[in-house]
Amino acid sequence: MDIQISTDKNVEGTEQLAEHVRTVVHKRIGRMEERITRVEVHLGDENGAKTGQKDHRCMIEVRPRGLDPVALTHYADNLHQAIDGAAERMERTISEHFAKLDERR
Secondary structure, X not given: OEEEEEEOOXXXXXXXXXXXXXXXXXXXXXXXXXXXXXXXXXXXXXXXXXXXXXXXEEEEEEEEOOOOOEEEEEEEOOHHHHHHHXXXXXXXXXXXXXXXXXXXX
């Protein structure tokens, strides 16, 4: 499972941040990695230097093997909360997606 991380101009893409993203993604959806080819994580700060509630964004797109991509976006007060929230939601979403596929087979 390849994990690609990108940031907008308002987020500094440090190695520490990338390691946090990889750790959270593996914790949440790593058990399904044989069914996933790639995970794309896009991080952003909607307001830049200004502060505001829920202005940090984490969009996660999961590409299941042989299926259409599944994407969602989560907003939070800071990047870590946005990453954790998006990964938690994606875990539920992709688990349900795979469960429905398995039922059909």
